[in-house]
Amino acid sequence: MNYEFFVAKRYLWSKRRHPFVGVLSTISVLGISVGVAALIVVLAVMNGFDQDLKNRIIGTHAHLVIEKEGVFDNYEDLIGRLEKNSLIKGAAPFVEAQALIQKDEWGAGVLVRGLDTKKEKNVSKFSEYLKEGRLAAKSDSVVVGSELAKRFHLRIGDLISALSQDAKAPVKFHVDGFFTSGMYEYDANLIFLNLDSAQKLFGMGNSVSGISIALQDPEKADLVKRKIQEVWKFPYDVRTWMDMNKTLFGALKLEKIVMFLILALIIFVACLNIAGSLTILVMDKTKDIGVLKSLGSTPSSLRNIFAVDGLWVGLTGSTIGLVTGAGICFLLKRYSFIDLPKEIYYMDRLPVQMNVVDDCFILCVAVILSFVSAIYPAVIAGQLDPVKALRYE
Numbered sequence: 001m002n003y004e005f006f007v008a009k010r011y012l013w014s015k016r017r018h019p020f021v022g023v024l025s026t027i028s029v030l031g032i033s034v035g036v037a038a039l040i041v042v043l044a045v046m047n048g049f050d051q052d053l054k055n056r057i058i059g060t061h062a063h064l065v066i067e068k069e070g071v072f073d074n075y076e077d078l079i080g081r082l083e084k085n086s087l088i089k090g091a092a093p094f095v096e097a098q099a100l101i102q103k104d105e106w107g108a109g110v111l112v113r114g115l116d117t118k119k120e121k122n123v124s125k126f127s128e129y130l131k132e133g134r135l136a137a138k139s140d141s142v143v144v145g146s147e148l149a150k151r152f153h154l155r156i157g158d159l160i161s162a163l164s165q166d167a168k169a170p171v172k173f174h175v176d177g178f179f180t181s182g183m184y185e186y187d188a189n190l191i192f193l194n195l196d197s198a199q200k201l202f203g204m205g206n207s208v209s210g211i212s213i214a215l216q217d218p219e220k221a222d223l224v225k226r227k228i229q230e231v232w233k234f235p236y237d238v239r240t241w242m243d244m245n246k247t248l249f250g251a252l253k254l255e256k257i258v259m260f261l262i263l264a265l266i267i268f269v270a271c272l273n274i275a276g277s278l279t280i281l282v283m284d285k286t287k288d289i290g291v292l293k294s295l296g297s298t299p300s301s302l303r304n305i306f307a308v309d310g311l312w313v314g315l316t317g318s319t320i321g322l323v324t325g326a327g328i329c330f331l332l333k334r335y336s337f338i339d340l341p342k343e344i345y346y347m348d349r350l351p352v353q354m355n356v357v358d359d360c361f362i363l364c365v366a367v368i369l370s371f372v373s374a375i376y377p378a379v380i381a382g383q384l385d386p387v388k389a390l391r392y393e
């Protein structure tokens with residue numbers, strides 16, 4: 001086997017009668033490098049989007065939400081029982097409904113969320129997202145999303161009016177703070193009130209819209225959901241953070257698959273170049289192949305020589321692509337020099353997260369395709385008749 005590697009190496013780097021073989025080999029290496037690097041960067045960005053979105057959603061919303069058909073007025077007893085579960089970190093009631101807010105001549109429909117500020121600390125990262133001010137204990141306090149505040153030119157202490165479907169007259173609130181979750185959809189359409197204020201605004205009495213639950217491990221949301229459903233069945237409805245964002249995560253997953261298939265075509269085209277260059281190389285080395293066969297080389301040995309050449313081109317291109325892709329990912333993650341429109345991507349920077357499994361899969365695909373592309377030229381080399389090969393040289 002050693003002489004096969006030696007001959008394969010000589011064939012790759014020695015002078016050829018057809019210079020085009022070397023050009024094709026170089027193009028093949030570059031093509032595989034570009035394909036591997038592009039796949040690594042794109043999948044790292046897709047993984048970054050996925051993880052960043054998960055973190056922001058988990059931070060803005062609870063891991064689990066329990067809602068009920070009709071009036072939800074026995075929530076305090078339910079919260080007490082939930083908090084005894086070792087898998088549950090905390091639980092808090094909330095009120096959530098649509099309302100119309102107005103300041104001077106400006107008006108817009110928003111989502112109002114009423115919170116129990118004491119219990120909410122154990123459920124969400126609401127306090128971490130407060131960039132200015134706070135949700136005060138007074139009944140007329142409101143915290144507004146940063147993008148909504150920009151649209152209305154709001155400042156701390158400003159007065160806004162809120163009108164719900166069931167309210168007879170608008171209710172006035174003082175702006176006591178602004179929050180920024182990093183997700184445009186939330187920051188532009190969400191305001192927070194105290195639980196009591198929200199109950200009064202929507203005429204709910206002592207009832208709530210539901211219960212938010214935080215888990216010790218967000219990935220166990222489905223497990224806890226099943227346990228809760230075993231105890232509290234209809235009319236209770238339990239949803240996880242994944243259920244509430246299923247469409248969004250499904251779209252991201254599909255986009256990741258489609259991008260992989262599209263960019264994998266670059267590697268496929270490069271592998272076609274490998275097949276072409278090795279086929280020309282076989283024709284270029286016909287005399288050498290005849291000599292090797294006359295000296296006792298078996299067809300399998302000759303096939304191995306050209307298969308090694310294809311494998312070597314694939315490994316070289318994949319290695320260069322891996323280093324290039326990892327370098328680009330490092331620069332993107334460290335310096336964040338690409339800004340994103342928040343209105344479209346829910347975030348203002350390009351997230352990057354490399355995944356070892358994805359990268360290994362990309363390398364395996366590139367190397368395997370390179371090896372497969374060398375099979376046809378290798379078979380041709382193994383089937384050459386030494387007499388005919390030497391006769392026409």
